[in-house]
Amino acid sequence: MEKTVEYIKDKTKDFIPEIGIVLGSGLGELADEYCEIKIAYKDIPNFPVSTVKGHEGNLVFATINEKKVIMMQGRFHFYEGHSMETVTYPIKVMKKLGVKNIILTNAAGGVNPYFKPSSLMIIKDHINFMGTNPLIGPNDDSLGERFPDMSEVYTKKLRKIAYTCAERLDIPVERGVYIALTGPTYETPAEVNMVRLLGADAVGMSTVPEAIVARWMGINVLGISCICNSAAGISTVGLSHKEVLEAAEKAKVDFKRLVLEIVKNI
Ligand code: HPA
Secondary structure (H helix, E strand, O other), X not given: OHHHHHHHHHHHOOOOOOEEEEEOOOOOHHHHHHOOEEEEHHHOOOOOOOOOOOOOOEEEEEEEOOEEEEEEEOOOOHHHOOOHHHHHHHHHHHHHHOOOEEEEEEEXXXXXXXXXXXXXXXXXXXXXXXXXXXXXXXXXXXXXXXXXXXXXXXXXXXXXXXXXXHHHHOOOEEEEEEEEOOOOOOOOHHHHHHHHHOOOOEEEOOOHXXXXXXXXXXXXXXXXXEEEEEXXXXXXXXXXXXXXXXXXXXXXXXXXXXHHHHHHHO
């Protein structure tokens, strides 16, 4: 960790990021538009490398409305075979670099039948259905406590800012519960029924481990899902990664506007 942080600090000098953004499937473009410093994951000592198409692998540093931002262009998923420790490693790096607020974004399937494809959802709460937890193992007391409270993973203040920004920009947003499954398979119709019964509005394969670790370390968390498709069984057609990327493409304009406005108002 020390080596990782030292390398990044050496490249970024006196740039101290306060806001972290993790860009999900097809949403990485935002980083390119504001990029000041770009570091490829593969050049950072001890940093993992992502393997999914549509997920680039860069840390991007940008100043947006005088706010210092670090963006992850591409994240690490449990289904890639990475350990939970690897999946959440960059979140710990962000904390060490100075991040106080984090925006986690993702592509997700809509489980709530009222959600339309290409809409945006502010995550109100989550269900960890990955069958494991990123905090299993010895606890690093210097980062957070052994039994962290999870009654408000997604910071109320940030959610409020997100709703206000969406309203001001006239961008319709949903709010709901995100459930994380491991993937890489999309859900069966029966599984979609199940997660709906469990109280989920959207289903995906990321974000929850990162949110848990960020919350544990005392970082304020905001989660935004791009509802790329109606999850299986709700939609009458089969699912493909291509369809997910196309929907992200459509939602991208609103997504970018919303995230920028939120950053300005944090
Ligand atoms: N299920 C799980 N993850 C997803 C989906 C989905 O339908 N769409 C985009 N990511």
